[in-house]
Structures are given as C-alpha cells and as structure tokens.
Amino acid sequence: MKTSKLFFPTLREIPREAELTSHQLLLRGGFVKSVAAGVYSYLPLGWRVHEKISQIVREEVNSFDGQEIHMPVLVPKELLDETGRSAVPVLFALKDKNQRDFFLGFTHEEVVTDIVRSFVNSWKQMPLYLYQIQTKERDEPRPRGGLIRGREFTMFDGYSFDISEAALDTIYRENYRAYGRIFDRCGVQYLAVEADPGAIGGSENHEFMILTPSGEDTVLSCSTCGYAANAERAEVPSASSDDAKAAPLASEVVSTPDAHTVEQVAAFLKVSEQQIIKTILCTTADGKTVAALVRGDRDLNLPKFSRVVGGPVELAEPGEVVRVTGAPVGYAGPVSLAVQLPIYADNELMEGGNFVVGANVADAHRINVTPGHDFKVDHWGDIRTAVAGDRCPRCPAGELADARGIEVGHIFKLGVKYSKAMNASFQSETGEKVTILMGCYGLGVSRTMAAAIEAHNDANGIAWPINIAPFEAAIVIANMKDESQISFAKELHDSLAALGVDVLLDDREERAGVKFKDMDLIGIPVQVVVGKGLVDGKVEIGLRASADGRQVVAAGDAATYTAALVAAEKARLAPKQ
RNA sequence: CGGGGUGUAGCUCAGUGGUAGAGUGCUGGUUUUGGGAACCAGAUGUCGCAGGUUCAAGUCCUGUCACCCCGACCA
Numbered sequence: 001m002k003t004s005k006l007f008f009p010t011l012r013e014i015p016r017e018a019e020l021t022s023h024q025l026l027l028r029g030g031f032v033k034s035v036a037a038g039v040y041s042y043l044p045l046g047w048r049v050h051e052k053i054s055q056i057v058r059e060e061v062n063s064f065d066g067q068e069i070h071m072p073v074l075v076p077k078e079l080l081d082e083t084g085r086s087a088v089p090v091l092f093a094l095k096d097k098n099q100r101d102f103f104l105g106f107t108h109e110e111v112v113t114d115i116v117r118s119f120v121n122s123w124k125q126m127p128l129y130l131y132q133i134q135t136k137e138r139d140e141p142r143p144r145g146g147l148i149r150g151r152e153f154t155m156f157d158g159y160s161f162d163i164s165e166a167a168l169d170t171i172y173r174e175n176y177r178a179y180g181r182i183f184d185r186c187g188v189q190y191l192a193v194e195a196d197p198g199a200i201g202g203s204e205n206h207e208f209m210i211l212t213p214s215g216e217d218t219v220l221s222c223s224t225c226g227y228a229a230n231a232e233r234a235e236v237p238s239a240s241s242d243d244a245k246a247a248p249l250a251s252e253v254v255s256t257p258d259a260h261t262v263e264q265v266a267a268f269l270k271v272s273e274q275q276i277i278k279t280i281l282c283t284t285a286d287g288k289t290v291a292a293l294v295r296g297d298r299d300l301n302l303p304k305f306s307r308v309v310g311g312p313v314e315l316a317e318p319g320e321v322v323r324v325t326g327a328p329v330g331y332a333g334p335v336s337l338a339v340q341l342p343i344y345a346d347n348e349l350m351e352g353g354n355f356v357v358g359a360n361v362a363d364a365h366r367i368n369v370t371p372g373h374d375f376k377v378d379h380w381g382d383i384r385t386a387v388a389g390d391r392c393p394r395c396p397a398g399e400l401a402d403a404r405g406i407e408v409g410h411i412f413k414l415g416v417k418y419s420k421a422m423n424a425s426f427q428s429e430t431g432e433k434v435t436i437l438m439g440c441y442g443l444g445v446s447r448t449m450a451a452a453i454e455a456h457n458d459a460n461g462i463a464w465p466i467n468i469a470p471f472e473a474a475i476v477i478a479n480m481k482d483e484s485q486i487s488f489a490k491e492l493h494d495s496l497a498a499l500g501v502d503v504l505l506d507d508r509e510e511r512a513g514v515k516f517k518d519m520d521l522i523g524i525p526v527q528v529v530v531g532k533g534l535v536d537g538k539v540e541i542g543l544r545a546s547a548d549g550r551q552v553v554a555a556g557d558a559a560t561y562t563a564a565l566v567a568a569e570k571a572r573l574a575p576k577q
Numbered sequence: 578c579g580g581g582g583u584g585u586a587g588c589u590c591a592g593u594g595g596u597a598g599a600g601u602g603c604u605g606g607u608u609u610u611g612g613g614a615a616c617c618a619g620a621u622g623u624c625g626c627a628g629g630u631u632c633a634a635g636u637c638c639u640g641u642c643a644c645c646c647c648g649a650c651c652a
Contacts (some may be wrong), residue, residue, distance in 0.1 A: 011588060011589095012589085012602075014590070016588090016590090017585095034644090088652070089650080141578080142647095204631095336629085368643050442652090463593055478610080480610085482610095511612090512610070512611040512612070513610095
C-alpha cells in the first residue's frame, strides 16, 4: 500500500470533542470519524485495526470448534418478550410500516437460543458453540470517551450450548483461556477478575480488564494467592473478633451546626472518619425503606447490599429520608429514628465502639454509640466496597492491591436462564427432556482497539502492538526529488510484501518531517527510512516504540532485516499459554 | 434525568451592540528538502437553529437543537 493512495486524513490539532487520549488519537490519526454522539465511521486505518482484532478473535475461538454465524441487527419484540428483556432501558426501539415492534440488537441471547431450539433436540448435537462479530446498538444514557463507550459498537458474542454442568464448565474454561490468548496477541496487559453478574445472572462470571491508569474500573488483586475481583464485587473478609472491645460509654446528643458530611463532622468533633458511622437509607424493589450502616471512611456497595437484602435496592429519595429520620438529609442515624426501619450493618462495625452517628435532628449528632448496646442491628453483612490494603478474602496472609482497568470482555455461565424461558431443551441419552445449559461470552472489539491505544501511546501518537497495527512496517522516502530513493524504496516495498509483511510506503510529495510525524502518529511499529544514506548503500530501520532510534543497515540487507524485526515483534506477542 | 461547559472558515480559536478575524490546513507560484519549511498570491462563513429587543445583533433576551465533561445509569 502507498500513502499516496491511502485515505488517512490526519489532523495536527486535537479536535475539541475529544478528551480521552485514545479518542484524540483515533481522530487525529484519521482512524475514525464521529457521526453522532457515540456513533463512528471507521476510516481505512481504523477498519484495518478493527479487522485485525476480529481476525485474532476468530482464530482463537475457532481453535475450539467455535462456528461463526451472523445474526440480524433487527430483532422482533416478541423474541425479547419471551425472556422479559423487551423492557431493557438501553434498547433502541422502532416500528415497521405495519406498526410491528422491533428492537436493534444489543446482544443476541434470544436470537441464538431461538436458532438452537429450532434445530437442536438431541444430546448428540452438543457441545455447540456459535458466535458472531457484529454491531451492537445500545441507547446508552451517556456515551463517552470515543470508542470506549459508544451507542453503536462492535462486539464479539459467543454462545455455548451443553448437556451438563461439567460440559458447561469445560467450555467456560476453554473460553477463559482463549480470551487470555486473544489479549496476549493484541499486545495488551489484562487481568481476569471476578465480577458482578448484574441482571444477566448466572453462577459464575469473569470480566477481562485491560490494565491502564486511565481505566474507569478499579480492580483489586492479591499477589499472594492470585485472587482478583472488580472493586464493585470484591469481598471483604469478616472481622477478626479477638479485638478487645472498648466498654460502651453513655451516648449523648451534641450540636454539630452545618456539619452534614462525614468530613465536616469529623473536623468539627475532632474525631477520625473511622470513628463515625454513616447511615444510608435505601429503598427496596417493593418500596420499603431500609438503613445501611458503614464506617465513615467506607463506601456502601449497592450490588453487595442488594444481595444481602435479597433484591435490588437503590438510594432513597431525599423526601423519604426526611420522613423516616425526621431530620434533613445528612443527620440520619440508627438511634431514635422517626420511623422504625430494618437496620443492616457492615461487618466491620463489629470492631470498636463509641461511634458518632447522626442524631435524626438537624445540626446534631450522637456520640458514644455502640452497635448492639445503643441500637439493635437486624442484619450483619459484607456491604462495603473493598479497597486497596484490605485483607484478601481467599488467603490468610494476602493483602489486596488496586489497579485501574478498562472492561473489554465479560464471560458468563448462564445456566438455564434463557433456555428455560425460551423452552430450549433436548432429549438426553436416557430419553429425558432436559433444558440446555448455556454460557455467553462477550468481547468488545472496538473497545479493545481504544483500550490498546490507552495502553500504548506517547507524545507523538499511537504505538500499536504489531499484531493489531494498521500496517506492520512503514517505508519513508525522505527526499521525493531523489529518483534512486524512490526506486529503491519501491523495490523494498515489493520485496517485503512478497515476504508477507503488511507494509506501507510513504511516497507522498511531502517533506521528510511531515512523513515522520504522520507515521509516528498512526503508530506503524517498524519504520524504515530510505534517505540520504542510500548513496553509501545504507538505510535506517527501527522500532516506533523504541527509544534507541533507527539502526543503519546495508541497503542490500534491508528486506531481510525488516522482515526479521517484524517477526521478532510478532514473537513477543505470542500467547503466553 | 440532574449539574457544568461549548457552538464563529476543513481543524484549533479570537472577536468592546456599528465593515467577519487569526493561526493552521487548502489552491497556484518561487525557493527549499531528515522531525509538521520560507516567501508571494489566492479561495474559503446559514457566526448551530428559531423567535425577540434595537436604527443596527456573532455580541443582549427567550426558546430550541447538537456536542463535551461530572453524576445517575451501564445485560
């Protein structure tokens, strides 16, 4: 390929709409063009990267007999009615000319399950693994960060169908390993973490996070035993109960004018935030209000709290807080509530005593409050968000450390959740009718593209891992007035192409500096410069990401040297398992 | 949906109620030719849209749309 023919409109300045590094570089490098909020066109360079990632996914999934299919973007409402998912808020909805309801596909469990229930009826037809790489449409409340969270994006979605838990477990682990190989080959550091399954349910699930400081999720991991979890999900081990408890003192109400945050109360009363108990009022799905208590320096974790309560909970409306506490927001406490509520407390509050709590009176708090002594805790549980420094929930010696990550994959054991609702069953070896066991496996192709940039960039632009770079090597002709440079570079281009290198020849009528800047910006990993050294039979070859600069190589060896560099870079990205 | 911000040339941005601007990019020319060259000449606008105030609106007022950020949400 020649740059003189390649459509790659690079920009010198950062478009105003982009804040995130990957978004800026995708726009500046001419990889994508925004069409609407969270909707992008892929230009030639962007589509090359997209297809390289897709191809890696295909190869790894095909290796365990995954079979690619293609399902429609348009999904009739009736299909989603079967599982109740026609009420999902992020759905794009539309009607056809006959007023029939359709949705744009946001994931395809129902569509694929419909295929399988139509044709699969015997245990002999499984295991079966179907997948697609396709556009997904979700009317996100807030798209952001370019390709990180779009309303239209590309996702690999795989679905497994099995006759037993053991078989499901096998394919789940097969997938898990394939994801590892995919991210290794894409040249991104990843971590598989235990995660919250959300409303999709299922017995086991893992998120795959690409580790980068700009990630929007926090992951916690134990270097001792390898436990890793999304901070939203990470467990906190129960408190060690052998701590000597201070004797409860007599509680009393003290004035705390204008102090309604933990920080303000701590400063006013000159106590640490750990000595304060936050009382958070929540509403359950059936409209009841409950109180959650966590230490002042901790955060209530709603997913965890929901599990303890046994159903989804959300923060109570301010009006409800006023009604049950009898005080403005900011002064809630577990003692002397206006309305008696079930009280849930975080396990950590078993340690220590004589806490500060809200007095349920404006501008007042109650000091020397000890759970069990001054008020009754109805339920103890693990309801706070784990943080770095917490003890590992899986091993006695470990401590959790944190890192930031971008969620690029999420795999679930679905069990019978969809197959039961949609009556997808088979006849077993012994003749019984049995519900099919499913798993689903998602991987964001476009998001991986953005995350790879987040993880691999510098002041000059993108430094693509070679397996997903739009081209593997770029040849820059430094002086377009020099016919010998041009003819040598063209021969080198053809030789490299013949050696199987995905090579780009920069033959534009531009000064050398412009070409260097552009090649750095679009991130071609191996750079070859054919310039003034050619009269002495020399060219320069080096790695985009290397600080050492380019090496001077004999022109006659340029093709083999370049091909070897490309091969070495690829070898570096060989799967680690 | 709540809070904040921004809409002016392809892009980045100035613009005091009184003639629509700069840098960069683009076109032509001359000179240059190894890290976004210099000079000369040129083209480029529904000032987001719709109302309103005014002799006069890019500028003031009202509404509306779009985009970005924070939060809520995120199967």
